[in-house]
Amino acid sequence: VLFILLFLFAGIGAMQQVGAMTIEANYGLKGIGKNMQPVEMVLTIENGDTAFDGEIAIRIPEGYQIETTKVFPLKLGANEVHELRAIVGNYDSYSSNRVQIKAYEGSVKDGLEVKGLVFRNKPPKTLSEDTIIILLMTDQLDNFEELEKLRTAVSRPIELVHFDVKNADLSLANDPNYFEFANVLIIDGKKLNELDDQVQQALLEWVRRGGKLVVNQDLLGTMFASFSPLTYLNSTLEIDKAALDEYVSRGSFEAPLTITESKGNSKVTEIKIDEAILAGSRSIGAGKLIQTAFNYSDSTLMQENGYVHLLQKVIQFDQGNMGVSSTVVKDALSNNVKATNELFKSNQFTVWRIIVPLIVYILILGPILYFVLKRKDKREAAWLAIPVIAVVSSLLLLSLIHISEPTRRRG
Numbered sequence: 001v002l003f004i005l006l007f008l009f010a011g012i013g014a015m016q017q018v019g020a021m022t023i024e025a026n027y028g029l030k031g032i033g034k035n036m037q038p039v040e041m042v043l044t045i046e047n048g049d050t051a052f053d054g055e056i057a058i059r060i061p062e063g064y065q066i067e068t069t070k071v072f073p074l075k076l077g078a079n080e081v082h083e084l085r086a087i088v089g090n091y092d093s094y095s096s097n098r099v100q101i102k103a104y105e106g107s108v109k110d111g112l113e114v115k116g117l118v119f120r121n122k123p124p125k126t127l128s129e130d131t132i133i134i135l136l137m138t139d140q141l142d143n144f145e146e147l148e149k150l151r152t153a154v155s156r157p158i159e160l161v162h163f164d165v166k167n168a169d170l171s172l173a174n175d176p177n178y179f180e181f182a183n184v185l186i187i188d189g190k191k192l193n194e195l196d197d198q199v200q201q202a203l204l205e206w207v208r209r210g211g212k213l214v215v216n217q218d219l220l221g222t223m224f225a226s227f228s229p230l231t232y233l234n235s236t237l238e239i240d241k242a243a244l245d246e247y248v249s250r251g252s253f254e255a256p257l258t259i260t261e262s263k264g265n266s267k268v269t270e271i272k273i274d275e276a277i278l279a280g281s282r283s284i285g286a287g288k289l290i291q292t293a294f295n296y297s298d299s300t301l302m303q304e305n306g307y308v309h310l311l312q313k314v315i316q317f318d319q320g321n322m323g324v325s326s327t328v329v330k331d332a333l334s335n336n337v338k339a340t341n342e343l344f345k346s347n348q349f350t351v352w353r354i355i356v357p358l359i360v361y362i363l364i365l366g367p368i369l370y371f372v373l374k375r376k377d378k379r380e381a382a383w384l385a386i387p388v389i390a391v392v393s394s395l396l397l398l399s400l401i402h403i404s405e406p407t408r409r410r411g
Helices: 002-017 141-152 197-209 241-248 307-315 326-334 352-376 379-404
Strands: 022-027 032-034 037-046 052-061 067-076 081-091 100-105 118-122 125-127 132-137 158-162 184-187 212-215 230-239 257-264 269-273 276-284 287-292
Touching (some): 032 037, 037 052, 067 081, 141 158, 197 212, 257 276, 287 307, 352 379
Parallel strands (some): 022 118, 032 125, 132 184
Antiparallel strands (some): 022 037, 052 067, 269 276, 276 287
16 A cells, blocks of 8 residues: 555656756856855756746755745746846755755745745855865966966865856855855956946955955056055066075076066055065955066966966965854854754654554554444455555554644754
8 A cells, every 4th residue: 555655646746747847956156165155056947837926935054053044036937947046154065955945826925835846956066164265267267277286385275266257147246155165366457347346345345254365457446446555656677587486485487577566555565576576465354455566367477387386475375264154153153042942832743642643543443443344244344444544544644743843943
């Protein structure tokens, strides 16, 4: 009987999925996230054969013990495809099993849940907390392949991620959590000017939290203008290769380095070779803004054996950490409060709520059924009565267990 029921339910489920709504979840920039850091979630929603006008509810982990539900109103035509984006706080490998999505015709509060919804969850590549993630904002991505050699120059794992301003959906980039998984953002040329003020403001907050922003441009006209470490002058000078070799101490240079002559602004730490200013570093909150006087995307410079060691000396990739996420703080607080079931009434599961129905079931299936059928002289009816009683009792028992589960609130 159990196998027959499972087969029937599986068949019903398969029929429900034909023409049903399908939702696929992908995460992170280029599918990359960092353990216990926020990550972007992209939902690709493919509607079924009928139009949908309602709400999508997403249960999202915001830490080990904290969850939130975000509700998005959505109107789709038959077979229409749509994208939704949300920030998942404090993502780890355990989080992928906790993401749940439901669709409701009308509203979550009063509407009917869409049956047969198919949810495909595709977790990101989750990197360890000590990994240095470097975002590259450039049109010359091939030139920056040399940065792969940084793995030999620093002691921590390194991951390079291209941040494509032209083709990326930046609808969530006005939230500092969007960038929080990264340690360093290297901007080439005037790419910072291509970001709108809200995204630049989010980047500024990201730096305050502990991020490290590296630029080789004049910052006039950007949100970072008042923090600019250097003022460029209208002249250039060369640093000879012997001075460069001595400065980096590892690797070597075949040609001198041309830099823009600069002067340091207030509150700046000047990075010099002899008297020539190579770069300026300014602290903003827990992070740093580094402005170089040389073009670090120059293809000739990148071919130099000492190139990555020069960048390591200037940027110090392996120094400093990202600020603590606010969701980590929430998790710490949740560990210091009473269990939610001690604060709110809820239906608690008890052993007796299972044992008592089982005893009743045994009595009905045994002596009571035998006595009734014997009295009516229809004992052969037991062949039908026993399976029917077993199925009905099983369904009632499953319903009882479902009702009895504790309705815990997280956080």
